[in-house]
Amino acid sequence: MADTIRDEVISTLNDLIEVSKDGERGFTTSAEDVEETTLKSVFLDGAKRCAEGAAELQREVRRLGGEPEHDGSVSGALHRGWVNTKSAFTGRDARAILEEVERGEDVAVRVYREALEKSLPADIRGVVQRQFDGVLANHDRVKALRERYRAA
Numbered sequence: 485m486a487d488t489i490r491d492e493v494i495s496t497l498n499d500l501i502e503v504s505k506d507g508e509r510g511f512t513t514s515a516e517d518v519e520e521t522t523l524k525s526v527f528l529d530g531a532k533r534c535a536e537g538a539a540e541l542q543r544e545v546r547r548l549g550g551e552p553e554h555d556g557s558v559s560g561a562l563h564r565g566w567v568n569t570k571s572a573f574t575g576r577d578a579r580a581i582l583e584e585v586e587r588g589e590d591v592a593v594r595v596y597r598e599a600l601e602k603s604l605p606a607d608i609r610g611v612v613q614r615q616f617d618g619v620l621a622n623h624d625r626v627k628a629l630r631e632r633y634r635a636a
Contacts, residue, residue, distance in 0.1 A: 493608060494550035496599050497541050500612065501553040503595045504538035507531075507622070510588045514581050523578055526629065527585070530622050537615045544611060582630035589623040 511531035515524045542552035596616040604612060 489603075490548055490550075492602070493604060494545050494548055496602055496604065497545050497548075497608070497612075498550075498553040499595060500599055500615070501538050501541045501545070503592050504534045504541065504615075505553070507534035507588060507592055507619075508538065510585060514585050518578055518581050520578055523582070523629065526625065530585075530626075533618055533622065537618065540611065540615070544608060579630065579633040582626060582633055586623070586626045586630050589619070589626055592619045593623055 508531045511527045511534060515527035515531065518524055518527065542554075545552035593616075596612065596619050599612050600609070600616060
């Protein structure tokens with residue numbers, strides 16, 4: 485693999501690591517902010533899956549000879565701050581927290597879609613596609629919960 489292509493793949497994977505770390509921290513923050521045990525469990529499961537995805541991507545970056553990201557993005561940190569502020573003002577309202585988690589998952593879906601539009605080696609594409617399927621499952625689970633709380 486040519487150096488420029490390898491560097492582009494590493495950059496793409498690092499973008500996915502950032503969004504996975506953002507998701508992990510966002511789900512963890514939401515689990516801390518919500519009182520209902522069912523939602524807490526869903527959020528902690530989401531955090532665990534994001535952490536596992538980030539670790540897998542970090543291994544791929546190292547395998548390619550790159551230096552993997554270890555932190556989330558600035559925008560992810562700002563979003564978590566907004567979730568904390570909003571939950572404080574809404575009395576830790578489950579629906580409001582779910583809306584913010586869904587917004588975060590919307591970002592993850594977009595970033596993974598953009599990655600899949602790039603020219604990736606087959607083995608890397610397989611990893612990214614499998615993780616994207618998991619991101620979609622997280623998003624759909626959160627959206628269904630949000631809709632259920634909105635209807636209640």
